[in-house]
Amino acid sequence: DAGVTQSPTHLIKTRGQHVTLRCSPISGHKSVSWYQQVLGQGPQFIFQYYEKEERGRGNFPDRFSARQFPNYSSELNVNALLLGDSALYLCASSLQLLGHTGELFFGEGSRLTVL
Amino acid sequence: DAKTTQPPSMDCAEGRAANLPCNHSTISGNEYVYWYRQIHSQGPQYIIHGLKNNETNEMASLIITEDRKSSTLILPHATLRDTAVYYCIVRVLGYGGSQGNLIFGKGTKLSVKP
Numbered sequence: 001d002a003g004v005t006q007s008p009t010h011l012i013k014t015r016g017q018h019v020t021l022r023c024s025p026i027s028g029h030k031s032v033s034w035y036q037q038v039l040g041q042g043p044q045f046i047f048q049y050y051e052k053e054e055r056g057r058g059n060f061p062d063r064f065s066a067r068q069f070p071n072y073s074s075e076l077n078v079n080a081l082l083l084g085d086s087a088l089y090l091c092a093s094s095l096q097l098l099g100h101t102g103e104l105f106f107g108e109g110s111r112l113t114v115l
Numbered sequence: 116d117a118k119t120t121q122p123p124s125m126d127c128a129e130g131r132a133a134n135l136p137c138n139h140s141t142i143s144g145n146e147y148v149y150w151y152r153q154i155h156s157q158g159p160q161y162i163i164h165g166l167k168n169n170e171t172n173e174m175a176s177l178i179i180t181e182d183r184k185s186s187t188l189i190l191p192h193a194t195l196r197d198t199a200v201y202y203c204i205v206r207v208l209g210y211g212g213s214q215g216n217l218i219f220g221k222g223t224k225l226s227v228k229p
Contacts, residue, residue, distance in 0.1 A: 004158070033216060035219075040221075041221060042200075042202055042219030042220050042221055042222055043159065043217075043219045044219070045216035045217065045218070048216060056216055058216065090158050090159070092158070092159075103161040103164075104159075104161065104217065105161070106158025106159045106160070107158050108156075108157055108158055109158055
């Protein structure tokens with residue numbers, strides 16, 4: 001069975017540009033979360049979506065936005081890129097909201113480099 | 116900030132048990148202890164979680180002290196493939212908002228050596 005898939009796997013952008021990252025959850029999973037992982041740090045929560053609605057948001061500026069589509073896939077958008085946005089962006093899916101099991105299934109991530 | 120404290124790194128000999136400690140002295144009664152690991156260049160992988168009782172699955176065992184202020188993740192027979200960063204996380208059983216996400220610290224880098 002396919003796990004969580006993310007695209008692109010690697011990309012390079014310049015400061016001020018915009019980026020869109022995509023995620024397809026495990027089939028049947030209705031919740032998607034996004035995390036940012038800067039080198040040497042643990043992942044940091046950005047957003048959680050469930051049934052196409054935002055259900056949680058971390059401490060990130062408004063330059064970060066996301067949405068979830070009817071097929072439960074998701075996009076993360078980052079505007080006006082800064083050098084500090086260089087990171088591994090991880091998508092995770094779960095069957096429901098992160099409730100009784102706490103088990104998230106992570107993708108391999110999209111590595112963004114901002115020059 | 117993460118509510119857990121872990122040693123930054125540990126070594127373990129292949130075939131021996133790896134015991135990874137975690138301190139969560141401020142844990143509240145409705146918070147679970149979760150363990151994830153992240154192998155280099157991959158996304159984090161769920162290992163195990165527990166509330167009060169010790170738990171065991173096919174990957175590992177979780178030992179939680181009676182006062183719940185600390186726990187130990189045990190990999191009974193570590194292999195080279197267990198080399199990874201191991202994250203101990205406490206979270207409330209809840210839905211959405213701040214309760215719905217995982218707060219990762221820096222974790223423990225476990226190196227399994229031949």
